[in-house]
Amino acid sequence: MLFMQSNSVEILEEGIKIGVAICLDSDLVAYEVSSIPAGVKLRSYCYATADGFYENPDYNRELDxxxxxxxxxxxxxxxxxxxxxxxxxxxxxxx
The missing domain is CATH 1.20.5 (Single alpha-helices involved in coiled-coils or other helix-helix interfaces)
Structure with a gap:
């Protein structure tokens, strides 16, 4: 899941707090990046330390x-x- 730079992210025991919401997904990993390249969109891209941003292989464009x-x-x-x-x-x- 991709969040904008301005969101405050805090790792809590019960999940990851993003702004005022808490994500309870135990598989969610937070990464701090200096910038998000143009064209990268929420849900349709993923991020990995080794690869950087890449298209989400599970993203279904038909749902857009x-x-x-x-x-x-x-x-x-x-x-x-x-x-x-x-x-x-x-x-x-x-x-």
Missing amino acids: PTVEELKAELAMQKASNEDLILMVAEIVAAQ
Whole structure:
């Protein structure tokens, strides 16, 4: 798993704390690197001390959403947000 440089990483007895989350995966190993090369993406790349960054052989690109799926999801979220704004406005107006 790949995390950005700005995340604070702490090794704890119960797992690895990354920011405010604790990963309980016992196979997770934390590496400190000075930079992340352009093009390296979360989940689709791995890191090893000897090899550096390399493509994750277990990564399934078919699970990545298409542009059309992302646009549809964004449209649904926008509609939901607009509904919430109207609901809040009605509540405020009723007071």
